[in-house]
Amino acid sequence: MQKIRLAGAALAVLAFAHPAGAQDAYRIAGVISLTGPLGFSGISFKKASDLAIEMHNGGKVGGAWEDDESKPQVTAQKGAKLAAGNPDLMLGSATTPSTLALMKITEQRKIPHLITLGGGDPITGAAKTAYAWRTTIRLDMENRTGAAYVRQMKFKKIYGVSFDYQVTRQRWDAFKQLVLSTSETKIAGESFSPVDNMDFSLIIENAIRSGADGFWIDLPGTVGTAFLKQAAQVNLKGKMKLFGPVVVDDEAAAAIGDGALGVSTGTRWHWSLDNPESKKFVEAFKKKYNELPDQYAGEAYDGLAWWLAHVEKIGTFDKEKLLQGFATSTWEKSIKGKKVMRACDHQALQVGYWGEIVAGAAGGPKYVLKITATFPPEDIFPPCQ
Amino acid sequence: MSLVVIGLSIGMLLFLLAVGLTLIFGMLGVINFAHGALYMLGAYLAYQTVQWTGSFWVALVAAPLIVVAMAAAMEFVAIRRVYARDHFYQVLLTFGLILVIDELVRSVWGLQAKLLSAPPGLGSSVSLLGSDVSAYRLFLIGFGVVVSLVFFLVLERSKVGMVVRGCNHDSEMAACLGIDVAKVRTWIFAIGSGMAALGGVAAGPLYPVDTNMGFAVIIDCFMVVVIGGMGNIRGSLAGALLIGMIRAVGQRYVPELIGVLTYLLFIGVLLAAPQGLFSRRMRQA
Numbered sequence A: 001m002q003k004i005r006l007a008g009a010a011l012a013v014l015a016f017a018h019p020a021g022a023q024d025a026y027r028i029a030g031v032i033s034l035t036g037p038l039g040f041s042g043i044s045f046k047k048a049s050d051l052a053i054e055m056h057n058g059g060k061v062g063g064a065w066e067d068d069e070s071k072p073q074v075t076a077q078k079g080a081k082l083a084a085g086n087p088d089l090m091l092g093s094a095t096t097p098s099t100l101a102l103m104k105i106t107e108q109r110k111i112p113h114l115i116t117l118g119g120g121d122p123i124t125g126a127a128k129t130a131y132a133w134r135t136t137i138r139l140d141m142e143n144r145t146g147a148a149y150v151r152q153m154k155f156k157k158i159y160g161v162s163f164d165y166q167v168t169r170q171r172w173d174a175f176k177q178l179v180l181s182t183s184e185t186k187i188a189g190e191s192f193s194p195v196d197n198m199d200f201s202l203i204i205e206n207a208i209r210s211g212a213d214g215f216w217i218d219l220p221g222t223v224g225t226a227f228l229k230q231a232a233q234v235n236l237k238g239k240m241k242l243f244g245p246v247v248v249d250d251e252a253a254a255a256i257g258d259g260a261l262g263v264s265t266g267t268r269w270h271w272s273l274d275n276p277e278s279k280k281f282v283e284a285f286k287k288k289y290n291e292l293p294d295q296y297a298g299e300a301y302d303g304l305a306w307w308l309a310h311v312e313k314i315g316t317f318d319k320e321k322l323l324q325g326f327a328t329s330t331w332e333k334s335i336k337g338k339k340v341m342r343a344c345d346h347q348a349l350q351v352g353y354w355g356e357i358v359a360g361a362a363g364g365p366k367y368v369l370k371i372t373a374t375f376p377p378e379d380i381f382p383p384c385q
Numbered sequence B: 001m002s003l004v005v006i007g008l009s010i011g012m013l014l015f016l017l018a019v020g021l022t023l024i025f026g027m028l029g030v031i032n033f034a035h036g037a038l039y040m041l042g043a044y045l046a047y048q049t050v051q052w053t054g055s056f057w058v059a060l061v062a063a064p065l066i067v068v069a070m071a072a073a074m075e076f077v078a079i080r081r082v083y084a085r086d087h088f089y090q091v092l093l094t095f096g097l098i099l100v101i102d103e104l105v106r107s108v109w110g111l112q113a114k115l116l117s118a119p120p121g122l123g124s125s126v127s128l129l130g131s132d133v134s135a136y137r138l139f140l141i142g143f144g145v146v147v148s149l150v151f152f153l154v155l156e157r158s159k160v161g162m163v164v165r166g167c168n169h170d171s172e173m174a175a176c177l178g179i180d181v182a183k184v185r186t187w188i189f190a191i192g193s194g195m196a197a198l199g200g201v202a203a204g205p206l207y208p209v210d211t212n213m214g215f216a217v218i219i220d221c222f223m224v225v226v227i228g229g230m231g232n233i234r235g236s237l238a239g240a241l242l243i244g245m246i247r248a249v250g251q252r253y254v255p256e257l258i259g260v261l262t263y264l265l266f267i268g269v270l271l272a273a274p275q276g277l278f279s280r281r282m283r284q285a
Helices: A039-055 A072-083 A096-109 A139-153 A166-182 A201-210 A221-233 A250-256 A276-289 A295-314 A319-326 B002-028 B035-053 B056-077 B087-109 B135-157 B159-169 B171-176 B181-203 B213-228 B233-253 B255-272
Strands: A028-032 A064-067 A089-091 A113-115 A132-134 A157-163 A186-193 A214-218 A241-244 A264-267 A330-334 A337-342 A347-349 A352-359 A367-375 B125-128 B131-134
Touching: A028 A039, A028 A072, A039 A276, A039 A295, A064 A072, A072 A089, A072 A096, A089 A096, A089 A295, A096 A113, A096 A132, A113 A295, A132 A347, A139 A166, A139 A214, A139 A241, A139 A264, A139 A352, A139 A367, A157 A166, A157 A201, A166 A186, A166 A214, A186 A201, A186 B255, A201 A221, A201 B002, A201 B131, A201 B233, A214 A221, A221 A241, A221 A250, A221 B135, A250 A367, A264 A367, A276 A295, A295 A319, A295 A330, B002 B035, B002 B131, B002 B135, B002 B159, B002 B181, B002 B213, B002 B233, B035 B056, B035 B087, B035 B181, B035 B213, B056 B181, B125 B135, B131 B135, B135 B159, B135 B181, B135 B233, B159 B171, B159 B181, B171 B181, B181 B213, B213 B233, B213 B255, B233 B255
Parallel strands: A028 A064, A028 A089, A089 A113, A113 A132, A157 A186, A157 A214, A214 A241, A241 A264
Antiparallel strands: A264 A352, A330 A337, A337 A347, A352 A367, B125 B131
């Protein structure tokens, strides 16, 4: 089995049974965040991608991975290095800026680019390319599932906090409009936190003073963890319902403690989902890595498994033919039930999940995200522009 | 009321972290970029101590002591070789130490953030003049006051402090008087690093214990040292409280301008009093 390298630009080969043609091996390369603030998602991504290759090829093979250190400029450098070897498929990256940087390279080099993590709207919107196809969710889908939750809960007033950053301000504005246009809920107030701020005590107090009964928290990653820790110290969840697009998952809850219980959030996928493909993936992941897969692992596995099945079905490594076929592809064996690729924007239509952190069962994780609602694609994806 | 409490708690946490850097930067002249990494290491050691003993209070003592020992070894092996060298070498060396400490933490504890909770009794809120404030923040303020008093008394009123200040002002003369200057420097570096770890333990219940926490605070620390004056404990306290209050006021009224306000203060001090707001002018002859 190929060793995973964090530096160097050589490509590993994937032994792939190919019925015809001169090329015997299908070459995959990936630029992901193995270190830096998003290293946790990149490690999951890599583990799951390796597993997808193994499960859909029958042999033990590694991929060639470059670490972009969670920085878009490094993504561009490492992506260019890997692209120079003309791989058959490029994977990555974790964040929207990094993914967009990689998309420019794969478009220039005409390399199929599978996006299994980056959720930013421009990826399949204004910055869409002919070679980049997204199998994971779009971020605005999270606004729609959140707005559906607001309707369900019948909040009188909600307060919102997000980063003081153009993309996140726009997302909050879009969410506000959705809530105001689809429910009776009013907006009690809003706060925008600088990206490097980790102290939210006064924002929390502003929200309490607003009289809101719901709090939309658009602060992902460790920032969201800091927020919920500080919220727990003043029992904020006793005063209003805390919820957000991706504010918490099982791992974050373990770092927050009991303050995470009852927090509601959207999620891309969860290991507890009750469908055969999901269970098969979870069992295989646990057997290989002795841990439960997180949502990033789930999405990385599902996207690559879909693509590899598509290559098998089409029966060629020809990039243009594969892309042409993928435009109308349906993935019936998705760990989320079913995904349908939409040709107009290269976005896979799929269900959306909403859940709440609860105490886990004995012998398992202490805190678990329990899925409480599933939204069909027609409810959460906007029509193609 | 809550604005004052929150500002003071932010300031005290910053002081706990920056006082160590004040000692190291001010008294040894070493630009210790690894200070943030030691803060992070302190938080992780506290997490592990709590896992083993179940007690935050044991962690509050044990984690800094472990880092003091490690830092003494670091000073003996590496730091003392760059005292006489250009600052550039100190930056390179301490940056290398960051990478070593980061990898050590990652290999032992992994990439996922860890939970360090406030001790029982301090994990809830207290009603103060109509506002709910975190009991832990009140503890932080009191703890910071105690630490600052201890530092003040030791450095300004004790024989130990006199020796330290003597080595800082004129190490050659101190050596002539029989003081083991090398040992004093080792202790200053070790205790300064221990204070970084103490800051990490104190921060753990408020912020996620993760591998990026050190990067988030190191710039603020250097600002506190520069604003207060190098080697000046009172200055560190005042600088930290100033920055803490600016952040609190900014969060309440203009959160998008917190960074701008903080750096404006820093620039203002550099222009008006580059030696720091509280540094004393020294007699030259």
